[in-house]
Amino acid sequence: MTSDLPPARLRVAPSPTGDPHVGTAYMSLFNLAYARKTGGAFVLRIEDTDRARYQADSERQITETLRWLGLPWDEGPDVGGPYAPYRQSERLDTYRPYVDRLVADGHAYYCWCTPERLAELRKSQERSKASVTGYDRLCLGKTREERALLPGFQETPVVRMLVPDDVPLVFDDLIRGSVAAPRPDDQVLLKTDGFPTYHMAVVVDDHLMGITHVVRGEEWISSTPKHLLLYGWLGWDAPAFAHMPLLRNTDRSKISKRKNPAARLLWFVEQGYLPEALRNFLQLLAYPPADDESEISTFDEFVEGFEWTKINTVGPIFDLDKLNWLNGTYIRNLPVAELGERLVDFVRTHQRPLTVAESAVVYGAAAMLQPRLVLLSDALDQLTFALTPDADLVIDEDARSQLTDAAPGVLDAAVATLEALPEFTHEAIDEGLRTTLVEGLGLKPRVAFAALRVAVTGRKVSPPLFESMALLGKESVLARLRSLRASL
RNA sequence: GUCCCCAUCGUCUAGCGGCCUAGGACACCGCCCUUUCAAGGCGGUUGCGCCGGUUCGAAUCCGGUUGGGGAUGCCA
Numbered sequence: 366m367t368s369d370l371p372p373a374r375l376r377v378a379p380s381p382t383g384d385p386h387v388g389t390a391y392m393s394l395f396n397l398a399y400a401r402k403t404g405g406a407f408v409l410r411i412e413d414t415d416r417a418r419y420q421a422d423s424e425r426q427i428t429e430t431l432r433w434l435g436l437p438w439d440e441g442p443d444v445g446g447p448y449a450p451y452r453q454s455e456r457l458d459t460y461r462p463y464v465d466r467l468v469a470d471g472h473a474y475y476c477w478c479t480p481e482r483l484a485e486l487r488k489s490q491e492r493s494k495a496s497v498t499g500y501d502r503l504c505l506g507k508t509r510e511e512r513a514l515l516p517g518f519q520e521t522p523v524v525r526m527l528v529p530d531d532v533p534l535v536f537d538d539l540i541r542g543s544v545a546a547p548r549p550d551d552q553v554l555l556k557t558d559g560f561p562t563y564h565m566a567v568v569v570d571d572h573l574m575g576i577t578h579v580v581r582g583e584e585w586i587s588s589t590p591k592h593l594l595l596y597g598w599l600g601w602d603a604p605a606f607a608h609m610p611l612l613r614n615t616d617r618s619k620i621s622k623r624k625n626p627a628a629r630l631l632w633f634v635e636q637g638y639l640p641e642a643l644r645n646f647l648q649l650l651a652y653p654p655a656d657d658e659s660e661i662s663t664f665d666e667f668v669e670g671f672e673w674t675k676i677n678t679v680g681p682i683f684d685l686d687k688l689n690w691l692n693g694t695y696i697r698n699l700p701v702a703e704l705g706e707r708l709v710d711f712v713r714t715h716q717r718p719l720t721v722a723e724s725a726v727v728y729g730a731a732a733m734l735q736p737r738l739v740l741l742s743d744a745l746d747q748l749t750f751a752l753t754p755d756a757d758l759v760i761d762e763d764a765r766s767q768l769t770d771a772a773p774g775v776l777d778a779a780v781a782t783l784e785a786l787p788e789f790t791h792e793a794i795d796e797g798l799r800t801t802l803v804e805g806l807g808l809k810p811r812v813a814f815a816a817l818r819v820a821v822t823g824r825k826v827s828p829p830l831f832e833s834m835a836l837l838g839k840e841s842v843l844a845r846l847r848s849l850r851a852s853l
Numbered sequence: 854g855u856c857c858c859c860a861u862c863g864u865c866u867a868g869c870g871g872c873c874u875a876g877g878a879c880a881c882c883g884c885c886c887u888u889u890c891a892a893g894g895c896g897g898u899u900g901c902g903c904c905g906g907u908u909c910g911a912a913u914c915c916g917g918u919u920g921g922g923g924a925u926g927c928c929a
Binding site: 378379380382412414415417418476478480483484487490491493494495496497498499523525534541544545546547548549550552553554555556557558560562563564567582583584585586587588608610611613615617618619646649650651652653654657658659660677678679680681682684686687688689690691693697734735736737738739747767795798799803809810811812813814815817818822824825826827828829830831 | 854855856857858859860863864865866867876877878879880887888889890891892893921922923924925926927928929
């Protein structure tokens with residue numbers, strides 16, 4: 366499936382600041398596709414330069430969820446690789462010399478302004494509706510001693526880049542062609558805590574790790590001139606850039622965990638989505654189906670036809686309808702045994718513990734549930750009747766109210782018929798009951814079977830009656846039929 | 854405020870000057886099938902934001918306008 370394109374090295378670089386974000390998976394998918402298409406490599410790098418937002422558990426969640434999704438990386442913090450370490454916090458010594466060099470070359474300068482001074486500066490610029498905003502370069506060209514005499518001074522400086530007036534603002538984008546970006550501010554490169562900012566770290570690491578294609582969200586377009594400046598100052602070739610459209614909430618804003626539970630990658634795991642369905646869905650966002658006939662396609666098919674220019678520039682709204690349909694379709698396409706296994710596994714890890722007998726019930730229900738599931742989590746509710754002891758079965762009021770005058774007769778006849786059945790398969794049950802109730806008593810199937818459904822499941826709506834009976838077993842079914850009969 | 858990006862059914866998309874009285878998918882609505890619910894089959898409603906221009910001809914090119922989004926952080 367590799368093409369004759371030169372092997373590309375791509376990376377995804379999430380920040381461990383909480384639950385993995387769905388955008389990380391989206392970026393990973395497209396990164397990985399191109400890496401595979403060119404026979405190159407896909408790298409996972411952890412961008413943990415923000416100490417304040419760092420969450421220890423986050424990296425594990427990121428790797429687990431991306432693995433769950435089936436998007437494996439060739440190099441990363443957990444698997445190693447020729448450019449280790451792959452955690453930016455472990456690369457602090459790597460960045461320092463480059464920062465020093467930029468300062469020495471006059472491309473960057475120290476800034477001793479306090480965060481308070483900066484905040485005030487920003488506020489006053491906002492108030493005066495100034496057309497030029499950003500740092501006022503108070504520290505530029507001053508020594509520590511000179512600056513110390515002025516207000517808003519702090520002992521530990523940051524390092525800022527000195528953006529020249531003629532900074533190039535136009536660059537080529539694999540998806541958008543020629544793109545113009547805003548003029549950057551004198552961006553901080555090294556923070557007071559000694560950590561580089563994203564802008565410094567990303568350029569150094571991408572270069573050192575041999576990244577050939579930077580694929581990231583559209584929100585980074587405005588930062589690209591800064592990065593290009595850095596590449597130039599450091600004497601490095603810049604990689605190719607592809608700015609992906611931003612996933613959006615239904616209100617069209619950038620997708621966020623606050624407004625959209627689906628912004629959390631873990632949410633899909635918890636809900637019972639199939640990773641292959643989510644992958645297929647993500648692939649369809651801002652990207653045409655691989656095949657005219659169907660929107661269902663494998664990762665390999667996606668890779669085969671992959672082209673940057675096919676990616677749309679419009680940020681797609683993350684709408685669950687199509688994903689739900691895809692998930693149901695993928696569930697239906699699963700071999701029954703595998704669905705059974707996934708169901709048992711899902712219920713156990715995300716819903717409730719299962720005894721051995723209960724696991725067998727869930728596993729055995731796979732075939733009858735298959736066309737009825739949108740999510741794996743849907744199974745449990747539909748199987749309530751089968752996981753409830755006969756004596757504890759509750760007959761819902763709206764179910765009981767469906768019972769007609771024919772119910773007692775139906776229940777009696779059903780008990781007699783089922784008792785006499787040599788084998789308790791759904792085919793045998795079907796045939797037996799149809800013979801006695803429909804042909805024998807002359808009842809409409811609808812009427813006859815409704816009463817039995819109520820007795821066996823306690824509900825108005827349930828999985829197919831005969832399969833449900835077979836799943837439950839003869840003894841249990843008879844007990845339930847007698848129980849409802851007795852209550853009439 | 855300033856700068857940048859973007860604009861086809863409700864949603865995801867096809868379209869890259871004539872094949873478009875705009876195609877597909879999801880959702881929605883009917884009908885069929887049917888023991889309930891699904892699944893499946895068949896059919897249907899819905900869209901090129903607006904105004905100019907270029908052209909024999911515009912969803913497709915250009916300008917403007919409106920609308921949406923993003924950036925403007927010692928967050929990424």
